[in-house]
Amino acid sequence: MDSPFSTLDLPSGQLNNLQQLGYKTMTPIQQQSLPLVLEGKDVIAKAKTGSGKTAAFAIGMLTKINPRDFAAQSLILCPTRELSTQVATEIRRLARYQQNIKVVVLCGGQSIGPQIGSLEHGAHIIVGTPGRIKDHIRKKTLSLRRINTLVLDEADRMLDMGFYDDIQHIIGETPAKRQTLLFSATYPKPIKSLSAAFQQEPIEISVESIHSTSHIHQALYISSKEHKLVNLMRILAHHQVDSAVIFCNTIKAVKQLCEYLRDQGLSVKALHGDLEQRDRDQVLIQFTQRSCSLLIATDVAARGLDIDDLPAVINYELPRDPEVYIHRIGRTGRAGKAGLALGLFTDAEKYKLDAIAEYQNKPIEFEAAEILNANIDFVTEPPMVSLCIAGGRKEKVRPGDILGALTGDAGIDGKAVGKITVLDYVAYVAIDRKVANKALKRLEQGKIKGRKFKIRRLR
Template identity: 65%
Template sequence: MNSSFSELPLPPAQLENLEQIGYREMTPIQAASLPLTLAGQDLIAQAKTGSGKTASFALPLLCKLNPRDFGAQALVLCPTRELATQVATEIRRLARYQANIKVVTLCGGQSIGPQIGSLEHGGHIIVGTPGRIKDHLRKQTLDLSRVNTLVLDEADRMLEMGFAEDIGDIISTTPTSRQTLLFSATYPDDIRRLSHRYQSDDVQMIKVAPQAEDQQIEQLFYICQPAARREALLQIIAQHQPDRAVVFCNTKASVREVTQALSDAHDDALALHGDLDQRERDQVLVQFKHNSVRLLVATDVAARGLDIDDLPAVINYDLPRETEQYVHRIGRTGRAGKSGLALSLFTDKERYRLDAIGQYLDREVEFEAVETLRPTAASLPPPTFVTLAIAGGRKNKVRPGDILGALTREGGIEGNAVGKIDVLEHVAYVAIERSQSKLALKQLSNGKIKGRKFKVRKLSLNRNRDQRG
């Protein structure tokens, strides 16, 4: 299968842009899907987050755009605000070869007023969540009658979240002549029904099997007694001392219990599950990305779309019910040529899941009893950074450089003590080395950013309550 973008019927300016932004070779999902999507075919593609699927639908929809028509010509539906933001950002990068292409993001958790104002000036590509798109259709602030490309990204997750009716209502407002591209990590019966209902009869299906790269990911399995599972988790964490890890549980109740157990054992941990509101979710994710917390405890649904660079370890507190989900989970570590660690707990009643994983990976899976680990009471060291939240964001014209300047030039903080800086719509987050965090909090609280004073607070690990500065 061809892996060069130059073999595709793309404009020369786009090929040059792809080279400039680092798209050297097609990923397996791109190589399998782009010849079909660029030819106008409807597509159902089974592929996970991180596989390069955004380009698989962004490149063909960009080729069809009429830049002089500011009506919505493409619609991308995503399950969460984080994924919609990631997708919109990537589409903007891929659209650089054309002038004045407007991508509008419409998601819940944000004020609808500014979105309405943005839509009044038109938008070529709409990226959003089903609930908020439905809100705009109800208010008649969004017209989808000229959409020629519809994308359902992470369709299985949208159905899991109960968006089936909203999706149907939204699709009913688009032309039947559209191209419909459906991407899903799994392919259950409800996805088949969705495809049958909204895609053409000659829809093409492709599946790119997720690969667990053995040479990059060390996979270790530990059998434990059901009543001792939490203690076993503490033991394997103490034994392996991961710098950061995502701990996967099968239920929201387990997420809460495990997070509490870790916190009781003095291992900083935050929970990520479906009951969090958008602000809480943003704060959990930013602290984990900033290395301000070492352990993130999550369900599969909550973690879908979560893309963490350089994640050292994944821990399966529960083995997933679906074998493919195991490969999706551990594929979050060991990326970009780096080594990763996957630790899994299971009980004797779950041996069948372990056997299924071995069959899927086509190798014999070895395991050991957690009791064979040498006893240790060591907890993880404190996280390297502390995250500060600043009550000003893009709407206040705050940029990362402004925050860095306020800390280093005016605040006297060493530049290497400042970690990641994330500027959102109305809030900004900055990671500060723990030893410098009190000074940084004081300087930002008493000083100014771009000549203005903003409230600053330290994000707390205690249920994410803010600690005022």
């Protein structure tokens, strides 16, 4: 049964903000956990990315923040920088009803200096990865003595990545009297022992993932090893794939596939662990802004990847673990929308297909890739172009300022402006390809918020 947020004991400003953000009714995880969070109980929740879990802990957490106290009052630990950034962005949106709530992201892969500068000015909510949070504790640039809410997000992933000791160290720095919320997609033994060590009489909740595979059409194709690349092109053409994440099992395979598809004239970017964090951010932004069509990724790089309306996921290589396969394809077909999961496998990988079928408890039909019609022209050029602006949150640049500069002085139709992403020192805006050059020229000649910024077009 649909349950509106108005049934919760929340401030009227918060309820109005939720309405403006399009939060109409609670998802199952929100319905089960929010009343408990608001009561101050410890919770252990089994829920996947895409289930609405950020709001499930953030809405309650925000009611306990004292805006006049600039000490860190809430700490959210995440496995990756990407997830940390997404969580922080969502919390900032949910916190709009309160004045001056400061959210700081502390992750590895970027310079620690600016982070120390941000912390010197105080912060209410800290979001970050265990390694970097521990660095700040060691340097005494972060105090957790006033934390009243601690959240472990995607706890299973953090343990998989070897963060147990860091988490233990961090929790040791927080007050014993605090609320601890643990969210995990799976519930293995290490999670149970983590909960036993750090939570007080936690209440367990579990919801069926919002992206169950029932909305996802799976089509798998058998291919010889030597014809896999050609057969991937067949699949892309036959299914008219204009946007997809393509998974490989190794960094080497990602790089090789990326090179091949680029040679075929496709718009493609690689996402893997060898990339600098700045480049990783840019690749993800270009993909989410639809200025890049295909994202070739490894599982580690794609952790925390949460893209709305992703039409397709392609397994160029099937994973050994069936649960990883479900996690991969669960990135399409979100919130009841239809999704497409395509895959290639060789005869030697048939055992992987059998394991996936057994895990899903249903047989998987497959065909020979050669039967597909490859003589179809399909659109290879992405609809948008991303422009990079050399100014971000630290220069007080907001999405509305960029939109105003484009639609006002530059005279660009608002419909031609896509997603706008503002980071600390840089911002990105998606522009309809047909007017991208005009927008670039106008922004170079004009001003944003009364100031000149360097602008460049991303390739």
